[in-house]
Amino acid sequence: MCGIVGYIGNKNAQNFLISGLKRLEYRGYDSAGIVTLNAEGEATLLRAKGKILNLEEKLAANKRDDKIGIGHTRWATHGEPSETNAHPHRAGKIYLVHNGIIENYKELKENLKEHDFKSQTDTEVLAALINSFYKDGEYPLANAVVQALKLVKGTYGIAVVSCLSPDEIVVARSGSPLVIGVGHDETLLASDASALLRHTKRAIYLNDGEVALIRKNSVEIKTLNAEPVSAKVEEIETNIAAIQKGGYEHFLLKEIMEQPESLMETLRGRVNAKDGTVRLGGPGLSEEKLRGIKHLVIVGCGTAYHAGLLAGYYIEQFTPEITVETVIASEYRYRNAYIPKDSVALIVSQSGETADTLACLREIKKQGIPTIGIVNAIGSTIAREVDGGTYVHVGPEISVASTKAFTSQAIAMVMFGLTIAQAKGVKSSMLRPYVEEIAKLPEAVRETLDSTHDIVKNVAEKYAEYEHAIYLGRDTAYPTAMEGALKLKEIAYVDANAYAFGELKHGPLALVDDRFFEMALLPEGELYEKAVSNVQEVLARGGHIVAVTNVEDFDLPVESVIKIPAEIRLFAPILMNLVSQLFAYYATVAKGLNVDQPRNLAKSVTVE
Ligand code: F6R
Numbered sequence: 358m359c360g361i362v363g364y365i366g367n368k369n370a371q372n373f374l375i376s377g378l379k380r381l382e383y384r385g386y387d388s389a390g391i392v393t394l395n396a397e398g399e400a401t402l403l404r405a406k407g408k409i410l411n412l413e414e415k416l417a418a419n420k421r422d423d424k425i426g427i428g429h430t431r432w433a434t435h436g437e438p439s440e441t442n443a444h445p446h447r448a449g450k451i452y453l454v455h456n457g458i459i460e461n462y463k464e465l466k467e468n469l470k471e472h473d474f475k476s477q478t479d480t481e482v483l484a485a486l487i488n489s490f491y492k493d494g495e496y497p498l499a500n501a502v503v504q505a506l507k508l509v510k511g512t513y514g515i516a517v518v519s520c521l522s523p524d525e526i527v528v529a530r531s532g533s534p535l536v537i538g539v540g541h542d543e544t545l546l547a548s549d550a551s552a553l554l555r556h557t558k559r560a561i562y563l564n565d566g567e568v569a570l571i572r573k574n575s576v577e578i579k580t581l582n583a584e585p586v587s588a589k590v591e592e593i594e595t596n597i598a599a600i601q602k603g604g605y606e607h608f609l610l611k612e613i614m615e616q617p618e619s620l621m622e623t624l625r626g627r628v629n630a631k632d633g634t635v636r637l638g639g640p641g642l643s644e645e646k647l648r649g650i651k652h653l654v655i656v657g658c659g660t661a662y663h664a665g666l667l668a669g670y671y672i673e674q675f676t677p678e679i680t681v682e683t684v685i686a687s688e689y690r691y692r693n694a695y696i697p698k699d700s701v702a703l704i705v706s707q708s709g710e711t712a713d714t715l716a717c718l719r720e721i722k723k724q725g726i727p728t729i730g731i732v733n734a735i736g737s738t739i740a741r742e743v744d745g746g747t748y749v750h751v752g753p754e755i756s757v758a759s760t761k762a763f764t765s766q767a768i769a770m771v772m773f774g775l776t777i778a779q780a781k782g783v784k785s786s787m788l789r790p791y792v793e794e795i796a797k798l799p800e801a802v803r804e805t806l807d808s809t810h811d812i813v814k815n816v817a818e819k820y821a822e823y824e825h826a827i828y829l830g831r832d833t834a835y836p837t838a839m840e841g842a843l844k845l846k847e848i849a850y851v852d853a854n855a856y857a858f859g860e861l862k863h864g865p866l867a868l869v870d871d872r873f874f875e876m877a878l879l880p881e882g883e884l885y886e887k888a889v890s891n892v893q894e895v896l897a898r899g900g901h902i903v904a905v906t907n908v909e910d911f912d913l914p915v916e917s918v919i920k921i922p923a924e925i926r927l928f929a930p931i932l933m934n935l936v937s938q939l940f941a942y943y944a945t946v947a948k949g950l951n952v953d954q955p956r957n958l959a960k961s962v963t964v965e
Contacts, residue, residue: 358963359456360384360430361535362552363516363526365573366543370426371401371416373545377552378409378430380600383608383755384549385432385959388443391416392452393426398520400452404443425523427516427546429454432959435462436477446481448472448488450520451498455480456533456548457512458964465508483509487517494521499570502527503581506568512712512964514548514563529568529581533963534710534738537561537569537576539590544571549961550593550736551600551753558593562736594735599752607952609756609848613938616761617803619751623765627772630796633789634779635772640729641745642701647780652697654726655683655770656717657705658962660759660843661731662686664766665705666836667930672774675787679777686713687965690720702728703770707754707762708961709737716965718742731769733762747773756953757960758848760938763840764802764931768795794927801925805932806939809919813936816903816917817943823874823901826853827865828937830878830930831888837930838878841937848955849944858891869898876937877915879906880929889913903940905933 360381364373374391382389389412390404401421405411409430429444435458436442445452459465462479465486472485483505491501498519506513512532518525528535528546538545538553538560547553550560561576563569567586570577578586605611612619628635653672655665662685669681684694690713696702702721706714709732718728718739730739730746733754740746749765772795778788820826826845830838835857842853856865858877869875877892879885885908892913895902902915907923921932945952 358384358432358959358961359548360552361427361454361456361514361516361546361548363427363528363546363571364543365425365524365526365571366540367424368543370423371421373556374426374428375409375413375416376555377547378428380552381547381549382409382430383757383954383960385430386954387431387433387438388440389428389430390443390445391426391428392445392518393421393423394518394520394523395421395423396523398523400520402445402447402452404440406438406440406443425518425526427452427454427518427526434458434964435479442476442478444480446476446478446484448481448484449491449493451484451488451491451517453480453484453487453515453517455483456514456963459483459509459513460511461509483513483515491519494519498522498525499527499568502529503568503583506581516546524572526571527568528563528571530563531565532712535563537563537571539576542573544573544576546571551595554593554595554597554600559590560593561588561590591736595753600755607756609758609760609942609952612754612756612761613935613942614806616764616806616935617799619761620765620768620802621799622750622752623769624795624799625750628792628796630793633785633792635775635792635795637747637772637776639745639747640773642727644780646727647777649699650701650777651679652700653679653681654696654700654702654721655681655705656686656689656702656714656721658686658711658713660763660840661705661707661714661766663836663840663843664763665703665770666839667767667833668770668774670833670836671771671791675783675791676774676778677781677783686711686717690716696721696724696726700726702726703731703773704728704739704743705731705766705770706739707733707759707766709734709739710961710963712963712965715739715742729773731766757955757958758844758941763934767931768798771795791927794925797925798928798931801922801932802935804922805935809921809936810939812919813939814943816919817940818947819917820874820903821849821944821947823872824852825868825873826851826876827868827873828853828855828876828878829858829861829891830855831858831884833930834878834880834933837934837937838876840934841876841878841940844937844941845944847958848941848952849948849950851944858888861891861894866894866898869895869900871899871901874901874903877902877904878930878933879904879908879911880933881908881926905936907932
């Protein structure tokens with residue numbers, strides 16, 4: 358959410374800032390801006406509403422060969438998307454870019470009467486506050502930043518430059534990620550390591566409560582209490598190919614189609630189909646501890662929450678004497694929930710930076726409950742703060758809508774459940790079918806994507822103009838229906854909601870009319886016939902049903918049928934979700950909407 362970049366070195370700063378912002382545009386795309394300084398400290402500030410493309414147009418008429426600068430792409434929190442509200446914000450001689458939210462900005466603003474506020478943002482308040490300590494260069498910039506941050510409540514990742522010292526950038530973080538790239542005769546900065554990749558693979562991940570003074574050839578880090586921190590330089594693990602479209606028209610389609618490989622990465626070295634066992638090293642819990650687990654709390658937001666719900670159904674199927682509670686992080690953090698002592702919490706997050714999920718992690722840790730991360734982004738805050746964890750290793754997800762992460766998060770959590778069941782001595786005849794299917798899943802994912810692709814495209818085009826959709830499923834297909842509905846609503850802007858089949862008669866059936874279509878997820882199994890009865894009830898009321906099923910002799914008179922391969926039984930909902938992903942993608946394309954950057958959203962929600 359929002360992207361920050363910065364550069365100091367011998368090369369053209371504007372070029373780096375623009376290319377870096379393009380990399381980060383998926384994190385926010387309401388407006389963007391850059392400021393660069395020449396050797397004399399003269400600033401060139403360029404800001405534009407909307408996409409980076411608009412900023413580039415301004416740049417064409419304002420090219421500079423400056424060697425230092427900072428930039429920002431915004432997801433609006435305070436104040437509408439506009440050029441005036443775009444970052445960088447100026448106060449006196451300083452310029453500031455900021456990710457996060459300054460919660461006490463109104464209170465701070467009261468005491469900053471001498472500053473002529475131009476924008477409605479909390480960020481400009483922080484710029485003015487820093488300037489009030491800087492006193493136009495009377496005090497060192499880094500000191501002024503520290504003084505100001507000591508008064509701030511909220512979250513921030515910031516970068517500050519001053520016209521009076523065009524050889525330094527001051528950065529700081531609390532709750533919003535910042536990565537410093539260490540190059541040859543240059544130091545770079547970004548809120549996400551992917552923006553640095555073309556220039557360096559050596560990075561320093563700033564921690565909460567740290568402030569860094571960045572120069573061309575040095576990085577000096579201190580805590581807000583002026584204690585020196587020795588900078589640890591780490592290797593960025595992502596490669597360039599992983600953050601490019603690789604011949605696909607959209608990142609979303611690329612990410613959907615790469616699931617056979619990304620899921621394989623999740624399973625690598627962790628599944629032994631021959632002896633029907635799984636092995637996860639990361640959580641670091643002893644056999645005794647695993648045996649003693651009676652309660653699992655799974656915490657996430659959006660798609661990660663759905664993955665947790667789905668995994669919970671499976672874990673309860675094969676693990677005796679365990680309860681699983683999957684919770685929405687933004688709710689859970691304010692609940693006065695008692696967590697029994699023999700619990701373990703799974704903290705699920707693709708980005709590893711989601712503010713509410715991170716807040717839950719910290720609350721749960723305070724209660725002394727072991728926390729296990731199910732995270733994708735390596736080195737992210739959640740990954741670093743959990744007691745143990747399992748990376749899902751799906752590679753960068755650039756498209757705002759999460760796809761490949763869902764599949765791998767769900768399976769990684771099921772594997773964690775299997776390790777508990779193994780430790781508890783559950784018979785291998787019970788667990789083996791799950792393990793064997795997990796081992797086969799990457800290939801089944803490939804087969805499903807290949808065999809359904811064209812038909813899903815046709816069906817999606819047929820239903821793209823509906824404004825309402827109802828996704829239906831039960832048991833493991835219910836969270837899958839929830840995830841399918843979320844995909845369609847967030848990228849195709851369809852009012853899509855999910856219900857458990859059994860709930861239809863308790864209310865939602867009243868909705869069925871020609872403005873709606875119904876996506877019915879119908880996996881073969883114990884509850885199939887019951888779901889079929891519910892489908893009949895919808896049909897009897899003139900419903901427009903798209904059925905997704907693995908039942909070979911499926912013959913209900915629904916409008917459209919999408920068949921998935923029959924071989925996978927237990928995890929058929931995972932395959933059905935691929936259909937939902939492709940469906941949402943092609944409906945969005947048919948409507949001519951922005952697939953990778955849906956309106957009002959941004960990747961990685963680092964504000965509450
Ligand atoms: C939906 C989507 C979001 C995220 C949610 C959590 O497609 O992308 O619902 O799943 O914001 O994000 P992470 O997993 O990064 O914590």
